[in-house]
Amino acid sequence: MTGRSLDRVALATLNNARWCDAVCRAHGLRIQLTHELWICHDPPPRFHSRATTLGPVAAVEGALRSLLVRRPEPASSIKDGFCRIDLADLGFTELFRAEWLWHPPAADGPTSLDWERVRTDADLRAWDAVWEGGPQPDGQPQQFPASLLDDPEIAFLAGRRDGVIVVVAALNRTGPVVGLSNAVGADAASDDGWADHATVAARVFPGLPVVGYERGAHLDAARRHGFTSSGPLRVWVPPPS
Numbered sequence: 001m002t003g004r005s006l007d008r009v010a011l012a013t014l015n016n017a018r019w020c021d022a023v024c025r026a027h028g029l030r031i032q033l034t035h036e037l038w039i040c041h042d043p044p045p046r047f048h049s050r051a052t053t054l055g056p057v058a059a060v061e062g063a064l065r066s067l068l069v070r071r072p073e074p075a076s077s078i079k080d081g082f083c084r085i086d087l088a089d090l091g092f093t094e095l096f097r098a099e100w101l102w103h104p105p106a107a108d109g110p111t112s113l114d115w116e117r118v119r120t121d122a123d124l125r126a127w128d129a130v131w132e133g134g135p136q137p138d139g140q141p142q143q144f145p146a147s148l149l150d151d152p153e154i155a156f157l158a159g160r161r162d163g164v165i166v167v168v169a170a171l172n173r174t175g176p177v178v179g180l181s182n183a184v185g186a187d188a189a190s191d192d193g194w195a196d197h198a199t200v201a202a203r204v205f206p207g208l209p210v211v212g213y214e215r216g217a218h219l220d221a222a223r224r225h226g227f228t229s230s231g232p233l234r235v236w237v238p239p240p241s
Contacts, residue, residue, distance in 0.1 A: 006056065008230035012100045012211035013081035015179040017052045019172045022154060024048065026145040036063035043074040045143060049235065050076035053085060061085045075238045083232040091239035098215035099229040101180075101222055105207050106198040112190035113159035113167060115200045121146040127158050130168045131184050144170075155204045159185065159193055167193035171201055178205040180212040194221040 017038035023045060024031050030041040036059055038052045051067060053060045064078065068090060077095060078087065118124050124146055128136065136142065148154050153174070159167035167185030171178050178201050185193050201210045213233055214222050223229075 005230050008102050008211070009082060009100050009233075010055065011174075011177045012102070012179070012213065012230060013052060013054055013233075015172065015174040015177055015211050016079075016081070016181070016213070017054060018174045019154075019170075019179055019181055020044075020048055020052065022148060022151060022172065023144065026147050027141070034063065036060040037067065039067065040074075040076075041071070044076055046140065048076075049079040050074055052079040053081045056082040056084050065090075072238075075241055077238075078236045080234050080236060083234050087236045092236040093239075095235040095237045096215060097232055097234045098213045099219055100231050100233060101210070101212045101214060101219075101227040102230045103198045103201075103210040103227045105209050106202040106226075108203045108206065109199055111159075111196040111199055113161055113187065113193065113196055115157055115159050115196065115203070117204065118156035118158055119149065121149070123158070124149060124156060126165060127156050127168050130158070130165050131182060133184070157200055157204070159187070159190070159196060159200075161187055161189070167196075169193060169197060169200075171204055173205045173208065176208065177211045178208045180210050183212075183214075183218065191221050191224060192218075194218070194225045194227075197222075198226060 021031050021038060024040050027045055032039040036054055040050050044050055053064060118127050153172055155171040157169045158165045166187040169183040170181050180197055180201060183193055183197060190196055198210055
């Protein structure tokens with residue numbers, strides 16, 4: 001990994017940690033940010049890790065291992081942002097690997113879909129229905145509380161075709177970059193929204209490169225539309241309790 005790639009991964013990991021931080025705070029959870037780790041001290045929301053590493057140096061692994069020994073609960077996943085730490089000796093298994101993405105600042109312009117920024121709780125629930133792929137699971141709180149709409153550094157975006165939401169995504173700005181996450185939907189003409197994501201990010205937060213991470217078909221789609229890989233990450237899950 002080159003120096004430039006390391007810099008881009010560092011920006012992306014911190015941006016992603018700040019996104020997780022905002023979501024967990026909106027749920028009223030206890031969080032902590034150090035030089036080495038972002039940590040959620042309570043059981044995190046679905047699909048969120050309890051900790052994210054923020055650097056490739058030995059001190060990061062030391063801080064993470066100390067946390068896992070000192071506080072083994074909550075038994076949730078760990079995001080190894082630089083793909084440098086092996087937790088197999090603690091009984092963890094690798095859930096998946098993905099690639100950090102980078103897109104240079106784009107210009108606003110025409111898009112395949114009609115995009116709007118979600119402004120109300122009702123619109124966020126409509127956004128959430130697309131993100132969930134159906135009704136909210138029984139017994140689960142709303143994944144993204146409406147209080148997140150008050151944060152000027154966060155934008156929930158809905159892409160419509162013929163008046164129907166077919167793709168959703170979220171943006172969060174942290175200093176020199178804007179993060180793209182939770183990009184979900186089905187629309188072949190826009191390559192499931194990836195033809196538009198960089199342009200819409202420029203529309204909402206102009207002049208900034210876009211970061212995020214993806215794997216599988218979404219990674220392939222991102223690469224088709226100007227995103228490049230900065231480096232790998234992986235997510236570890238603890239042994240069954």
